[in-house]
Amino acid sequence: MSLDKEKIKHVAKLARISVNEAKVDSLTKDLNSIFKFIEQLNELNTDKVEPLTSILNQSLRSRKDEINDGKIREKILKNSPKESEEFFVVPKVVE
Amino acid sequence: MTDITNQSLSEIIDNIKTKRISSTDLTKAYIKNIESAKKLNAFVTTTFDQALDKAKQFDAKPNFDQLLPGIPLAVKDLFCTENTKTTAGSNILNNFIPTYESTVTKNLWDSGSFLLGKLNCDEFAMGSSNETSYFGNVINPVKDQLVPGGSSGGSSSALAADLTPATIGTDTGGSIRQPASFTGTVGLKPTYGLCSRWGIVAFASSLDQAGPMTKTIKDCSIMLEAMSGFDKKDSTSINKKKEQYSKNLKNNIKGLKIGIPKEYRVDNMPKEIDELWKKGKKILKDLGAQLIDISLPHTKYALPTYYIVAPAEASSNLARYDGVRYGYRSKKGKDLIEMYENTRSEGFGDEVKRRILIGTYVLSSGYYDAYYLKAQKVRNLIKKDFDDNFLKVDAILTPSTPSSAFKIGEKTNDPVSMYLNDIFTVPVNLAGLPALSLPAGLDKQGLPLGLQLIGKALDEQKILNIGYAFEKNCAFKNKIKKWW
Numbered sequence: 001m002s003l004d005k006e007k008i009k010h011v012a013k014l015a016r017i018s019v020n021e022a023k024v025d026s027l028t029k030d031l032n033s034i035f036k037f038i039e040q041l042n043e044l045n046t047d048k049v050e051p052l053t054s055i056l057n058q059s060l061r062s063r064k065d066e067i068n069d070g071k072i073r074e075k076i077l078k079n080s081p082k083e084s085e086e087f088f089v090v091p092k093v094v095e
Numbered sequence: 096m097t098d099i100t101n102q103s104l105s106e107i108i109d110n111i112k113t114k115r116i117s118s119t120d121l122t123k124a125y126i127k128n129i130e131s132a133k134k135l136n137a138f139v140t141t142t143f144d145q146a147l148d149k150a151k152q153f154d155a156k157p158n159f160d161q162l163l164p165g166i167p168l169a170v171k172d173l174f175c176t177e178n179t180k181t182t183a184g185s186n187i188l189n190n191f192i193p194t195y196e197s198t199v200t201k202n203l204w205d206s207g208s209f210l211l212g213k214l215n216c217d218e219f220a221m222g223s224s225n226e227t228s229y230f231g232n233v234i235n236p237v238k239d240q241l242v243p244g245g246s247s248g249g250s251s252s253a254l255a256a257d258l259t260p261a262t263i264g265t266d267t268g269g270s271i272r273q274p275a276s277f278t279g280t281v282g283l284k285p286t287y288g289l290c291s292r293w294g295i296v297a298f299a300s301s302l303d304q305a306g307p308m309t310k311t312i313k314d315c316s317i318m319l320e321a322m323s324g325f326d327k328k329d330s331t332s333i334n335k336k337k338e339q340y341s342k343n344l345k346n347n348i349k350g351l352k353i354g355i356p357k358e359y360r361v362d363n364m365p366k367e368i369d370e371l372w373k374k375g376k377k378i379l380k381d382l383g384a385q386l387i388d389i390s391l392p393h394t395k396y397a398l399p400t401y402y403i404v405a406p407a408e409a410s411s412n413l414a415r416y417d418g419v420r421y422g423y424r425s426k427k428g429k430d431l432i433e434m435y436e437n438t439r440s441e442g443f444g445d446e447v448k449r450r451i452l453i454g455t456y457v458l459s460s461g462y463y464d465a466y467y468l469k470a471q472k473v474r475n476l477i478k479k480d481f482d483d484n485f486l487k488v489d490a491i492l493t494p495s496t497p498s499s500a501f502k503i504g505e506k507t508n509d510p511v512s513m514y515l516n517d518i519f520t521v522p523v524n525l526a527g528l529p530a531l532s533l534p535a536g537l538d539k540q541g542l543p544l545g546l547q548l549i550g551k552a553l554d555e556q557k558i559l560n561i562g563y564a565f566e567k568n569c570a571f572k573n574k575i576k577k578w579w
Contacts, residue, residue, distance in 0.1 A: 051471035055527030079421035
């Protein structure tokens with residue numbers, strides 16, 4: 001299948017990446033060549049094959065649901081672009 | 096004393112232990128090399144003052160029983176280092192200073208080493224030539240204008256140019272082994288789960304694995320021993336006893352069965368790669384190994400599978416960069432959604448955006464079965480190819496890459512031609528297996544070429560032993576002369 005410009009703009013919207021109009025053409029060309037390459041997989045019949053779920057052949061470990069750190073609010077906020085009174089600050093969401 | 100930085104890590108450790116050199120003098124020697132190697136652009140951040148402090152502390156109270164006594168090490172800038180900027184080669188993390196240490200680097204420091212600096216890499220480890228880094232291209236010390244491979248290109252360049260005695264990288268589709276091959280050094284991607292992923296900037300979580308990059312196999316075994324081990328903070332970490340890879344290193348490989356997969360002879364492969372492979376087979380045969388022709392029939396589907404699975408996982412992992420909790424935030428945008436969109440558009444480079452878009456698309460409603468589920472089924476077939484053959488052979492020998500290092504800019508206009516560089520390395524990541532790239536020869540331009548040894552899961556010791564025997568009999572010599 002081929003991806004057109006509108007589809008790519010839609011996917012970019014889903015991925016929350018603004019795409020410069022001037023770059024849409026080259027992006028469309030690149031993504032189509034990548035998908036052409038990827039679609040070689042369609043040659044293979046995989047109807048009877050199970051999808052891989054773990055390469056370790058082991059299930060994930062479970063642990064007790066308990067707090068093992070905490071009281072690190074300062075550390076968590078340390079890299080935030082904008083904070084106020086121990087909260088992350090974002091642009092206005094509701095009017 | 097001749098230049099200490101020319102030596103291998105194990106020789107340097109001997110010199111430290113016998114007090115022929117202090118950790119401080121060793122560290123100063125590396126700092127001097129790094130300061131005169133700015134042209135290679137291997138470093139994003141240096142931590143010289145901190146390193147010299149640590150070296151002095153070591154010299155004042157040395158502990159020679161550690162694996163890496165008083166050794167300064169530079170590491171890929173994908174490992175979070177407490178209080179030292181960690182960028183993953185991206186503008187979006189250009190101001191990120193972790194408040195925690197990755198498990199793998201912590202293991203290295205607990206073994207007696209300390210941080211010398213953070214090494215450049217492709218942005219979020221997405222690339223095969225170190226041309227996608229926000230901090231610019233890294234140059235291969237083998238020759239000006241050549242790429243050092245990627246994504247661990249700063250690591251391979253720094254190691255080959257004697258700017259660090261050993262280093263670590265990460266390998267999602269070949270990012271340790273391909274740069275090792277391009278610079279005439281040793282690189283190991285361990286079994287998935289052997290080294291903790293905790294504190295490593297995530298790319299594709301079911302494929303990512305950290306590993307050593309070194310000048311010799313012995314060095315590789317020392318580094319692997321220091322960095323590996325169970326970590327309860329990584330849910331896919333393997334809980335097993337720590338191995339003593341360096342102590343158990345031996346070069347007797349008589350009787351071992353080495354598989355030679357016919358599918359790794361690809362169209363348009365340079366004749367030199369084929370000849371290198373022949374040379375490798377002969378060396379192993381002369382050492383008493385038995386060569387067995389095998390078939391891994393789904394090899395050609397590994398790369399297309401990878402370019403579904405890896406971008407899908409990346410699009411999910413990189414959703415965290417939203418300009419709210421850490422990293423870059425755009426000043427443009429009238430509301431929250433626009434702030435997200437502008438932050439991600441300005442913060443990520445072209446290759447990262449491409450892969451996020453591929454990943455978002457293959458996971459989007461209506462396409463999941465056709466792409467992601469299909470890829471996970473093929474991944475099972477690829478894994479089964481290896482499982483079946485490992486009932487018959489101890490290890491598999493292949494070339495590491497389909498060519499030697501290429502020129503900067505040579506492949507940047509065609510993403511698929513860049514992706515094809517990883518054709519021999521990607522299958523191993525999909526199957527979670529360990530693989531070693533060994534320097535094995537030079538092409539007619541004098542550029543290094545590598546061979547790859549693939550092992551069974553958790554059979555690192557065996558491929559290290561084969562590599563050790565190979566190294567002693569191959570007589571590879573890197574001909575790097577300082578030109579920078």
